[in-house]
Amino acid sequence: MAGMSESEPHCEALVADCRLRAATDLFAHTWDPVVLAALRPGPRRRRELRAAIGGLSDKVLTETLRRLCARGLVDRRAFAQAPPRVEYALTPLGRSLVEGPMQALGAWILEHGDALLMAEENGMEPGSTGS
C-alpha cells in the first residue's frame, strides 16, 4: 500500500473493480479499521481509544484519526474546555461502513476463521485444498 493515490489512469484495467481498490484502501492502514470499530459504541476521546485498543502509539492514533476525519468517516469535535477535550465519533458515512462491509467481514472470519488458520498453518498439502 504505497503511493496508490493515483487518480485513475489504468483503473478500468483493474478487472473493472477499481472501486474495489478504493474500498480496500480504507483498510490499508493497520489501525484504521480497529479505531473505526472502537468508535462504533459511541464517541470517544483519544485517551479512551488508546486504552480501549492498546498497542498503538500516540502518533499513529493521531494519524489514523486524521485520515479517518479527512475521509469523512469520523467527526472530530473539540470542546473549549479546561483540559482540552476532543471527542471523535463516527459520521453517518463511517457508521455505514462499520455496520455494513466491516460487519460482513467480521461475520466472515467468525465463520471461516478456523479454516483460514488451518490453511495457513498446515501450509497446503496437495489434495487437501478441497477443490
Add this chain to the structure above:
Amino acid sequence: MAGMSESEPHCEALVADCRLRAATDLFAHTWDPVVLAALRPGPRRRRELRAAIGGLSDKVLTETLRRLCARGLVDRRAFAQAPPRVEYALTPLGRSLVEGPMQALGAWILEHGDALLMAEENGMEPGSTGS
C-alpha cells in the same frame, strides 16, 4: 502494516475485534483483493491475470498468488504440459470471501464512493462535517 503477524498476544485488548484484524489483513497487500476479484469469473493463468489486471509486476503477482494459496483462498493447479500451464482458481473459501464481504465492500463504495471522494477532496471545512 508492519510485522503484524504476531500470534495473538494483546489480541483481546483490541476492542474485542482481534478477529477483525485477521480479516483486514487479508486486504493488507495491495493486489490481493484485486487478484481475488480477477479470479471470480473462473480459473486463470498468470499471463491472463497480469493482462486482465494491468499494473502489477510479475514478481508481485507471484507473491500474491503464493500468499493466497497459503491462505487457502486460491488453488494452484499445474498441468504437466508442453508450455508450462498453471491455473489459479478460487477455492470454496476464497469464493465465499469474494462473494461475501468483498462484494459487500464493493456495494458500499458504489453507494458511498462519491461521498468519500467529496470528503477527501474538500478536506473538511469546519462545520461542513455534517454533524
Add this chain to the structure above:
DNA sequence: ACCGTTACGCACCAGTCGGTGCGTGCGAGG
C-alpha cells in the same frame, strides 16, 4: 509558582511492500 493532564507535533529508525531488471529451466517450433 509548580505540576499534572490532554492533545498534539516532530525527529529518528527499522521493517516491509511494491517496482524494475535480469536470469533460470523446460519444452515447442523454425
Add this chain to the structure above:
DNA sequence: CCTCGCACGCACCGACTGGTGCGTAACGGT
C-alpha cells in the same frame, strides 16, 4: 541448433508505515 513462451527466482531500490522518545501549548489544581 537456436530462439521463443511460460512460470518462476533473485538482487536492488525507493517509498511508506508504524514505533519510540521527546517537546509543545493551554489550562486547572494545590
